Amino acid sequence: MATLDWHCRHRAGVTFVELVVTTAVTERIRIESELTPVWPPRREGVPLEGWDERGYEGIVSPEGRTLLGYATPADPADPPASLTTLSPAPTDAEDLTPEATGRENLGRETAHSSPELPSPDAARSLAPADLVRTLGRAAPPRDAVPAPRPSDPPDPAGIPADGAATDPVEAWLDTVESQLETVEKLGAATTTAGVRAGVADLENARVLPERLRSLERELDTLARVHRRSKRLRDRIEAVDVPLCTFERTT
């Protein structure tokens, strides 16, 4: 019967739970966290093998101790988790890879490294999540994507239009720019073919006067936005809040 030791650290609102499993025989265990929600260890954004939203399940063996760790926003408790033995020693058909025994869960490099190909043996029974862990995600880094503003109303269809900017300000500027480009192209035309192409872009020559009036109105709006942006920029640059003092007093 496996035994569980633990240690909790609480830092900056997060509890880090370190678990040590010791066993005299190889067996499959289940660890249920008393603290929820569970933030499991992840590789490339995918929870490591064996982890789920309530805890961990895997095989432990008598060679050495099995180290497991996870985080949770809940306050520490004593004990933070409970251990159950699910079945005794696995048969030959059981998966005894390091992933399943949980031995490699801690101490595995979490910083991003260059993708490595899985070995052919490992690849034969790959699940998509395993492939993401091994090869690495291709998503852009977090700081490349502006954080959504909480005041944004959700899109009623829940689906952004193809190719449209999700930022309404960008969308407005894109529209003005594309209207301007069609007019500029027409203005730059020096041949009959060029004029025809420019008019074709407008879809209809009769809209040209209205397009010009619309651009004039945009000129006023752009000027107002420019003045207001400048004032906001100056104010942001003038902000002077001693962060360290606030941190110490809260």
Add this chain to the structure above:
Amino acid sequence: MILAVTGGKGGVGKSTVAYNLGATLDAVVVDGDLGMADLPAGRGPDLHDVLAGRAAPLEAVREHGPVALLPCGRSLAGARAADPTRLVEAVRTVAAQYGQVIIDTPAGLRCDAGLPVLAAEACVVVTRPTRVAISDGLRARELARILDTPLARVVVNGVERARVEGPPDDRTDRIASALGGPVTRIPESPVLAAAQRRGRPVGETAPESLAAQQFDALGRDIRRTLTGP
């Protein structure tokens, strides 16, 4: 049938091959690599929406063009929110409904390259007759080998017209041997380039052209390889 069209980085013509093969095989082309981002796709959910669970895979298939297309996602925020592991199930759902699916697969070795190959029954490696392209092709081939996805065909793009019209030569044999699969050559072709710019298959714009004939042959050879004698 699910085919992953893989190969090197920009310029080998992977998206052109995927698109035209989609026309020849009457397949839905899943754009996993921004290759068809210029094609008019109208409004509606795209691959990012499917991978983020916001839309069902079948809702994202656009049937209005000459080739049915599941367009790529185009925003950084969408790319971050997408769960790449959903791709395999999504592609299988589309294949169950439509029969044939071709995935335009990104180059490289990250999961966005690996998952389409994992989902596919076979892959097509696209290359050009240059050292850099062939070396990229070798890497794509190796990934497919490790993921146990057979190679259906090697497509060598941008071959001089005279060579395509003639019998297979030493260079073709060397490429076939290096990449471990039979080769189809696509000619350097202004007609093909013009068709791709217009977002049409060359089989529709210039059905008598050498490029169109080669794509027809490619489709026949792949069908024969995958469905057996």
